[in-house]
Amino acid sequence: MTKMEFRRKATLAVGVALAALAAPGLTWAQDTAPQDATSLDDVIVTAQRREQSLQEVPITVNVVTAETLEALAADDIGDMAVFVPGLSVSNTSPTQARYSIRGVATSDFGVGTDPAVGVYVDGVYAARSGAALLAFSDVARVEVLKGPQGTLFGRNSAAGAVSITTNKPSDEFEARLGLRLGEYDKRRLEGLVNLPINDAMALRVNALVNRRDGWLIDSATGEDYDREDNWAARAALRWDVTPRTQAILSWSHDEIDQDARPAIGVAPIPAAPGLPAFPSEPADYTNPFEKRVFNDVIDNHETRRLDEAVLTITHAFGNIDFTSLTSIRQFETENREDEDGTNRPDLYFDTNNREKNRSWYQEFRLAGETGAFNWVAGASYYSENAKQRSDTYAATDTINTILTNAAGAPLFSLADMILGMAGIPASTLGHSWREDMINEGDFDATAVFADVIWAASDRLNLTFGLRYTRDKKSFQWLNGRRIAPCSTIRRSTSC
Secondary structure, eight states, X not given: OBOOOHHHHHHHHHHHHHHHTTOSOBTTSOOOOGGGTTOOOOOEEOTXXXXXXXXXXXXXXXXXXXXXXXXXXXXXXXXXGGGSTTEEEEOSSGGGOEEEETTBOOSOOSTTSOOSEEEEETTEEOOSGGGTOOOOOSEEEEEEEESOOTTXXXXXXXXXXXXXXXXXXXXXXXXXXXXXXXXTTEEEEEEEEEEEOSSSEEEEEEEEEEEEOOSEEBTTTOOEESOEEEEEEEEEEEEEEETTEEEEEEEEEEEEEEOOOOOBOOSOOOSTTOOOOSSOOGGGOOOGGGOOBOOOOTTOEEEEXXXXXXXXXXXXXXXXXXXXXXXXXXXXXEEEEESSOSOOGGGOOEEEEEEEEEEEEEEEEEEEEETTEEEEEEXXXXXXXXXXXXXXXXXXXXXXXXXXXXXXOOHHHHHHHHHHHTTOOOOSSSOEEEEEEEEEEEEEEEEEEEEEEEEOSSSOEEEEEEEEEEEEEEEEEEEOOOBOOSSOOOTTSOO
């Protein structure tokens, strides 16, 4: 069985492709007049943890501006990944997103592993795939850095990094309200207010609501699948303490409440009590666009609640800029989804993944330019507590099918036959079967880093980088015994 999101993604891809033809913000497709054909817009990025012109950055980086995100109607990173060469994002499940840069990725989303692609929002590590896929809300730009970025970004960026920069409070009054409509009654409403309080303070608040009906319909129940009801909000307060000192305190909230991704089976299944062929033959796979959808998962849902507070303090010591970055983040996720793509009790199987995460990050950084040397140096500390519980739900009917396919021994059917012959009014079929994997980890990382760009000549720059990181990890897991909390696995129960 495979999980796929065909028609909706195809529709999105067509719409995004048409919008991209008019997108003015792609850095590799600038809109210039004929007399200015040799000039390029000066795009300022922070790919090397200090502000630089994109033309001066000696690493492979793609920049997607806010104008492009709007033209592409991108809700999150997954919707723009197709336009960034080498970047792949699986976003059909936002609490279990997977990132790949140039084919390098981590296949496991569990808390015991570290991703190969780091996602950073305003310089803060997003911590685990469960919170790395966030709704685009008042984003200034997205930078995709390819290749190892451990020298400056450090944690979990062996394949590369995705750096998201949001807009900061400004001295100009600004207000905006946008409405986006789409197929399946999609409604995305976003509002923004930037309010100067006085000469030294400004407040910026934005929020969005994203809702959509399901694009799949269960053929047995008529129920919609893949519905969305999500919202996010962010507030940032800027205070110019002195002409050389600035502090920005921000709070972000992101909440997801939607259907878990449905399973669509492609292997042909005969009518009950017939069983699908084992192993299945790829040549016999059916066209998923023509498949009828049958999902009988109990309590189907995918949820996430995330809160984060960030304090950024900057101070200029002459030609040297000092930055202090402090972040506190916590989130909880739950994702219970169908795994068999049928509504048959003898094939029933679903999983539920739950995570709870708390993290704290502190970084001190200095940056400056001394003669021919442009440099940055700093130290950081990261602490995280991550809990994960993965539950698998099945029935004794399912286990009976597995034993039949794997060993030709329908154990529970044989047990029921023996019980019937003995005149015992009982059955081993129709009972629930649950197994749990419980993980918890405490992770601490301390690092010092430095990066220097030496302008050896007008045509030659040399970059040197060094980083030392000390990781301390404590991890434990528990695989409990089978649990049977109720006597049936039908849709009407709460097993």
